[in-house]
Amino acid sequence: MIVEVVVKSLFILLVVVAAIAPVITWIERKQSAVMQDRIGANRADIAGITVLGLLHPLADVIKLLSKEDVVPQGANRVMHLVAPLIAAAPAIIAYAVIPFGGVYTFGDHTLSLVAANPDWGLLYIFAIGSLATYGTVMAGWASNNNWSLLGGLRASAQMISYEVTMGLSVVGVFMVFGTLQLQDMAVAQDGTLRVFGFLDVIFGLALPWWLEIWKIPAWGIFYQPLGFLMFLTTMMAENKRPPFDLPEAESELIAGYFLEYSGMRFGLFFMSEFIEVVVIAGLITTLFLGGWSVPWLSTETIIGGVGSVFGQGFATGLCILVHFATFMIKVVAMIWLQMALRWTLPRFRYDQVMDLCWKIILPLSIANIFVTGLVILLVQGGS
Amino acid sequence: MTVPVILFYLFAGLAVLSALAMVANVRNTVAAAMSLVITMVSLAAIYVLLEAYLVAAIQIIVYAGAIVVLFLFVVMLLNLRSDDFPPGRQRLLKVAGAALGAFAVAELMRGAGVFPAPPPLPEGFGGYRALGIALYTDYILLVEMASLLLTAAIVGALILAKRKID
Numbered sequence: 001m002i003v004e005v006v007v008k009s010l011f012i013l014l015v016v017v018a019a020i021a022p023v024i025t026w027i028e029r030k031q032s033a034v035m036q037d038r039i040g041a042n043r044a045d046i047a048g049i050t051v052l053g054l055l056h057p058l059a060d061v062i063k064l065l066s067k068e069d070v071v072p073q074g075a076n077r078v079m080h081l082v083a084p085l086i087a088a089a090p091a092i093i094a095y096a097v098i099p100f101g102g103v104y105t106f107g108d109h110t111l112s113l114v115a116a117n118p119d120w121g122l123l124y125i126f127a128i129g130s131l132a133t134y135g136t137v138m139a140g141w142a143s144n145n146n147w148s149l150l151g152g153l154r155a156s157a158q159m160i161s162y163e164v165t166m167g168l169s170v171v172g173v174f175m176v177f178g179t180l181q182l183q184d185m186a187v188a189q190d191g192t193l194r195v196f197g198f199l200d201v202i203f204g205l206a207l208p209w210w211l212e213i214w215k216i217p218a219w220g221i222f223y224q225p226l227g228f229l230m231f232l233t234t235m236m237a238e239n240k241r242p243p244f245d246l247p248e249a250e251s252e253l254i255a256g257y258f259l260e261y262s263g264m265r266f267g268l269f270f271m272s273e274f275i276e277v278v279v280i281a282g283l284i285t286t287l288f289l290g291g292w293s294v295p296w297l298s299t300e301t302i303i304g305g306v307g308s309v310f311g312q313g314f315a316t317g318l319c320i321l322v323h324f325a326t327f328m329i330k331v332v333a334m335i336w337l338q339m340a341l342r343w344t345l346p347r348f349r350y351d352q353v354m355d356l357c358w359k360i361i362l363p364l365s366i367a368n369i370f371v372t373g374l375v376i377l378l379v380q381g382g383s
Numbered sequence: 384m385t386v387p388v389i390l391f392y393l394f395a396g397l398a399v400l401s402a403l404a405m406v407a408n409v410r411n412t413v414a415a416a417m418s419l420v421i422t423m424v425s426l427a428a429i430y431v432l433l434e435a436y437l438v439a440a441i442q443i444i445v446y447a448g449a450i451v452v453l454f455l456f457v458v459m460l461l462n463l464r465s466d467d468f469p470p471g472r473q474r475l476l477k478v479a480g481a482a483l484g485a486f487a488v489a490e491l492m493r494g495a496g497v498f499p500a501p502p503p504l505p506e507g508f509g510g511y512r513a514l515g516i517a518l519y520t521d522y523i524l525l526v527e528m529a530s531l532l533l534t535a536a537i538v539g540a541l542i543l544a545k546r547k548i549d
Contacts, residue, residue, distance in 0.1 A: 130448020
């Protein structure tokens with residue numbers, strides 16, 4: 001039991017933190033270069049081999065590790081040194097509850113591919129996310145610099161505001177699936193949904209066969225399209241990347257809360273943002289895009305179909321690989337979407353960020369909860 | 384000792400130490416607020432050990448994640464210095480606090496061993512389902528009263544803030 005958890009945690013740390021996050025810096029450079037008609041990172045090389053600029057993350061890490069770690073004069077030394085760690089830790093441990101594969105049975109052993117699967121998984125994510133504010137606020141305050149302090153204040157205001165809407169915008173999702181456990185949500189999305197099924201369920205009309213065959217995957221995004229948009233927006237705002245980069249605001253606050261940081265401590269702030277990009281992609285995949293499930297191809301279909309020819313054990317092993325690959329494809333797609341948005345949209349003004357949160361997303365999310373509750377009542381009343 | 388017991392003493396010790404650090408750091412307000420955060424998170428860990436998962440999550444989301452951040456926000460905006468708090472005026476508070484603490488410890492020592500063993504927990508105890516059902520059936524009147532009170536407080540705060548701007 002303990003061994004299983006340790007292996008899963010190491011897997012997550014190695015794949016997500018050590019492999020994906022540095023590669024994202026390369027993706028960001030290359031994608032922004034393509035979008036802006038430039039070449040992008042292509043200089044770092046080992047013996048003349050550049051591998052499309054993929055050696056740049058390595059060069060970055062060596063540079064950051066070997067730079068001097070400066071603590072500014074008059075700063076609170078302990079808090080200045082600890083703040084980057086507090087900023088990076090929540091991003092890494094939030095990944096513990098995101099499932100990267102389904103639930104499989106080998107004989108009498110059940111394998112659930114998620115490091116920790118508490119009953120209150122989504123609340124865990126919100127709790128961890130709410131602690132992420134402290135790293136930025138401490139960094140801003142402990143740097144003894146007015147720009148940093150302003151950045152820290154902006155960060156705390158923005159993150160507290162968006163935490164409210166972040167929670168409310170996904171209430172609809174767990175009303176639909178009836179659970180807060182992320183693995184259960186992924187399992188619930190492993191199937192199909194009739195496009196015109198509402199005619200049958202709510203209005204009691206019998207569907208002709210040419211309407212019956214229209215099926216879409218039972219993903220959260222089809223139940224909660226508005227919830228998806230609002231959750232994506234609030235998560236991007238929580239991550240403080242452009243267009244919501246007011247705490248950093250290069251043109252106004254120079255670099256905001258991490259202005260006085262150098263070397264790997266600056267690198268940790270940078271890394272925590274990129275790790276959060278992966279966490280957001282994983283969370284949106286699990287809540288809205290069916291998690292590890294293959295569209296139109298449920299787990300029973302795969303194991304049953306392949307298992308009848310090659311045996312049950314082989315089919316389950318194949319299923320694990322297919323599910324993990326599906327999960328990673330969806331995560332990469334969501335990372336790409338965030339990058340594309342980051343390099344497309346112009347930045348907000350500070351009052352616009354707050355207006356978007358309190359005057360647009362908050363009322364919309366509450367309306368979304370009401371409509372979702374009404375539809376659930378209608379569906380359950382009809383059956 | 385089993386693992387939960389060790390964890391309990393670990394987090395209980397952390398909670399007490401950070402609470403003491405908060406009181407000791409009263410002249411450095413940001414450090415005091417950060418100590419308060421550690422106390423809140425340790426308490427949440429103890430709630431998890433007591434299988435009160437929802438309360439643990441809410442403890443972190445509301446107290447550690449929102450209220451103390453607002454404290455910090457205000458402290459930073461006011462930009463307090465340590466000489467804003469002259470040391471002399473806190474002596475009475477310190478004596479009163481120490482007396483109260485000693486009384487609480489004495490009562491706890493007296494009560495230790497007297498408490499009966501807790502009854503076994505029902506299925507799903509402390510989860511969001513059990514708590515939600517209890518809140519919205521048996522205690523619905525209290526929930527509605529609390530929400531009314533909060534609405535009144537929000538309206539009052541808005542009116543006070545608006546008057547200053549106009």
